Amino acid sequence: MARRVFLVSGATGKQGGAVARSLLKRGHAVRALTRDAAKASNLRTLGADVVEGDLRTGKGLPEALKGAEGFFVLTTPYDKGYDAPDFESEKRQGRTALRAAKTAGTPHVILSSATAATGDSGASLFESKAANERLLVELALPATLLRPATFMDNFTSAWGLESLRAGVLSFPAPPETRMELVAVGDIGEAAAAAFEQGPRSFGATIDLTGDSQTLQEMARMLGSWIGRSVRFEPEVDPESTERFGVFPAVSDPEAERREIERSIESLEKRWGLHMTRFSTFLASTPVPRTGADA
Numbered sequence: 001m002a003r004r005v006f007l008v009s010g011a012t013g014k015q016g017g018a019v020a021r022s023l024l025k026r027g028h029a030v031r032a033l034t035r036d037a038a039k040a041s042n043l044r045t046l047g048a049d050v051v052e053g054d055l056r057t058g059k060g061l062p063e064a065l066k067g068a069e070g071f072f073v074l075t076t077p078y079d080k081g082y083d084a085p086d087f088e089s090e091k092r093q094g095r096t097a098l099r100a101a102k103t104a105g106t107p108h109v110i111l112s113s114a115t116a117a118t119g120d121s122g123a124s125l126f127e128s129k130a131a132n133e134r135l136l137v138e139l140a141l142p143a144t145l146l147r148p149a150t151f152m153d154n155f156t157s158a159w160g161l162e163s164l165r166a167g168v169l170s171f172p173a174p175p176e177t178r179m180e181l182v183a184v185g186d187i188g189e190a191a192a193a194a195f196e197q198g199p200r201s202f203g204a205t206i207d208l209t210g211d212s213q214t215l216q217e218m219a220r221m222l223g224s225w226i227g228r229s230v231r232f233e234p235e236v237d238p239e240s241t242e243r244f245g246v247f248p249a250v251s252d253p254e255a256e257r258r259e260i261e262r263s264i265e266s267l268e269k270r271w272g273l274h275m276t277r278f279s280t281f282l283a284s285t286p287v288p289r290t291g292a293d294a
Ligand SMILES: NC(=O)c1ccc[n+]([C@@H]2O[C@H](COP(=O)([O-])OP(=O)(O)OC[C@H]3O[C@@H](n4cnc5c(N)ncnc54)[C@H](OP(=O)(O)O)[C@@H]3O)[C@@H](O)[C@H]2O)c1
Pocket: 009, 010, 011, 012, 013, 014, 015, 016, 033, 034, 035, 036, 039, 053, 054, 055, 056, 057, 074, 075, 076, 077, 078, 079, 093, 113, 114, 115, 148, 149, 150, 151, 154
């Protein structure tokens, strides 16, 4: 049987990289999209076909989509760096990619958005994702929506480590706020499962959470991981609050925890996934010995 071909954007990054690896591991053929093929040599080594293309301009997309059974669409406001988010660019990437899929008649599109991108979170960070989600519906594409929670990997990455090494975990919310978390590797598995389920996954929104912890507890866990005490400090910065939105006070924290646990169980059951817990993620992530990238 011919191998099924999937086009994966963002393949040189965290999510797309995880999707490409999961698809390859399951025996599928992957076209890894990048603006610069030189960045994708490790994917080529893993067996992916590296194709050059740009989601902003649409360059290379018609050729890359030819014969592809699925398209994993990853958009980002950080294409000019984390210090300069460009939400118009993210909308443009979404428009260009989704319209190209429509024109090509791609049989299955998976759009990666974010947990809070419901359009009513009040967080400016998610407006461009909400716009792309709306377009997905307007174009009536055969599609699945992934909404990953905050990446566990953020906290063990180079920028997360810098703060942990100074003994502080900081976020613009009170310490008892429960944060939903997902391991990036699980995003790859979820996308691969949705592609394999094909039409059975059309119209589905997959909220991807593998665990939840309060910010205070996360500081404690990250402290044991890094081998020093880490305290949580709420970040007081109006700009961060505008970006992330306001976290409403929860009247029954235990009921909130149980509700999240129930949704993780049903996520695992529906998609045949095994979601990684934060403790397992930390236990399997080596602590870098220097300030170099995690
Ligand atoms: N961090 C979190 O906790 C979290 C949680 C939920 C959602 N998100 C969302 O996840 C997204 C970022 O995903 P990530 O962390 O996996 O990305 P990443 O590691 O930062 O990598 C970005 C990827 O986007 C590609 N890219 C950028 N501009 C492009 C363009 N114009 N055309 C084609 N490809 C382009 C890059 O490819 P080349 O440079 O090779 O072209 C690269 O592969 C953001 O939208 C973020 O809001 C993040």
